[in-house]
């Protein structure tokens with residue numbers, strides 16, 4: 414949930430009397446594609462006994478708020494549309510409507526059986542490797558070359574630039590949807606470091622004609638996360654599927670290269686999963702070349718200690 418932190422939203426919800434409804438702006442892919450980042454949800458405050466299978470419940474799981482389908486009651490169990498079950502949480506209410514821009518989709522109790530069956534079907538497909546492959550194939554098909562002209566028209570003129578303090582909301586919505594980086598960390602970095610007059614590190618965003626962020630990456634050293642690696646590294650490069658294969662990642666990297674140069678850096682690094690063909694091609698196209706075997710080994714050792722599993726390729730680009 415964007416804008417306010419989950420803790421603030423929980424306090425707000427808990428102080429709302431049962432039977433009352435409130436609108437909250439959501440960020441997160443809990444019920445994607447039914448519910449998307451930036452959408453609002455109307456929550457009816459209620460107790461867990463009032464929920465039934467097929468309802469969409471708002472539940473606090475640890476420090477996160479999730480809006481998921483109720484798959485069984487007594488006790489209430491919730492799961493994502495793809496069938497990933499949540500750990501036990503605290504029920505805060507039932508979602509009664511979704512709002513995206515000017516559109517509102519009511520979720521009356523009548524659609525409970527449809528939602529429950531739809532969820533079961535999707536979960537079954539997703540649970541099989543072939544089903545997962547088919548769903549991923551479908552997703553890749555929608556972002557391949559044939560749909561590019563349509564997507565271009567829909568996105569309009571793209572603006573790719575360094576982030577400013579006023580981009581915070583757009584960044585948090587994008588982060589909730591696509592990044593694993595905690596929003597508190599991004600907020601602090603943007604306001605205290607990246608948008609200063611003499612910035613430390615930098616962040617670049619791609620924005621569509623409606624001002625929605627559709628691509629992002631940042632540049633910083635690794636010391637903040639306790640890794641003993643020097644230099645500036647490109648981090649969290651992600652382009653939303655609707656804007657892929659249009660050169661957005663390439664332009665984001667070029668913009669970061671300029672920012673690093675302006676800050677006097679002589680070299681820029683990137684670490685990439687060795688099977689990430691798209692990312693490797695993007696960095697190589699932007700002039701990055703393989704780093705030394707020594708650095709590659711050191712990065713992989715640090716990464717392993719930090720819990721990384723996949724081998725990383727390390728690339729670098731000289732700036733002078």
Ligand SMILES: CC(C)(COP(=O)(O)OP(=O)(O)OC[C@H]1O[C@@H](n2cnc3c(N)ncnc32)[C@H](O)[C@@H]1OP(=O)(O)O)[C@@H](O)C(=O)NCCC(=O)NCCS
Pocket residue numbers: 649650651652653656657658659660661662663664684685686689690691692694695698
């Ligand atoms: C990797 C990613 C950032 C690329 O974004 P993008 O905006 O689609 O990339 P671009 O359009 O700028 O393409 C740049 C190059 O990569 C190639 N490329 C992009 N997507 C590709 C794909 N799926 N398969 C093969 N090549 C691909 C392009 O053809 C282009 O190469 P070329 O100039 O030699 O033709 C995007 O696919 C993404 O967000 N993936 C998920 C997150 C991720 O993996 N991030 C990288 C972490 S290091």
